[in-house]
Amino acid sequence: MTRAVVGIIGGSGVYDLPGAENLRRERVATPWGEPSDELVFGEIGGTQAVFLPRHGRGHRLAPSTINYRANIDAMKRAGVTDIISVSACGSFKSQFFPGLFVLVDQFVDRTFGRPSSFFGDGCVAHVSMAHPIAPKLSARIATAARAEGIEIAVGGTYVCMEGPQFSTYAESLHYKAMGYDLIGMTAMPEAKLAREAEISYATIAMVTDFDCWHPEHDHVDVASVIEIVRNNAAAAAKLVGRVLKDFPAEHEACPIGSDRALDNAILTAPDARDPALLKKLDAVMARVNAAGK
């Protein structure tokens, strides 16, 4: 049996894990460099939780320079089976208003220049990203929201921009015309790397603004984003707390195989694999290595 361990990646304005007990901070070393901060190990309702503030305490790291590979690898080394990511997002739809939580189900990646894979020359792999969100994990969040009386919209496409500047008016209108629902700067490559590391992943988007397309709202700025996050931080903590309290002790198999994503994904023949890269992949490939795949 694999014990369920839930990782929580906190976004802008979310730098700790309220409600967790038996807290312990630990710096986890990875072959990919430094994670954003020490990992915080704790327990909520008997479920093991591992928290990481994506931008580091004090919000030191910009979206483009977060070491996403180190963050996901550190979570993998900590035994994390499922990641709940919390992200502040702009909205392109009136029905996704500031303060609302949205369970994202698709991503569009417009980032560039960020290392976005653990794999590469010497060990080539192609995982499926058709369905980037783990459906059972997402359903657990929806159920927890209902149980806590927290409004949450189910389904939405999040476009991830490079930033750090917010979008121009023309870009905002373009994303809206494309039918995207939400915009942020961090879900990619985080979700891709979680998939490569065989960690089930779901995003709770907290709508903070209407970006800059809305004729009746001011364009987004940092102060208004953080004000909305502060006002909704208690609800976010309650939501995550409830998910963890109701979480099964044993990791439940992901129906779309996000926890087995490397089965049939690695293309490089075993005798052509680069030993140095394989060493760095020891955590990411632990299950497939143990299974002799």
Ligand SMILES: CSC[C@H]1O[C@H](OP(=O)(O)O)[C@H](O)[C@@H]1O
């Ligand atoms: C504070 S506004 C822009 C900033 O907020 C979002 O962060 P996160 O996704 O970590 O909650 C957005 O992606 C930008 O990084």
Ligand SMILES: Nc1ncnc2[nH]cnc12
């Ligand atoms: N409008 C916006 N664009 C990009 N990232 C955001 N994070 C919060 N609001 C955002």
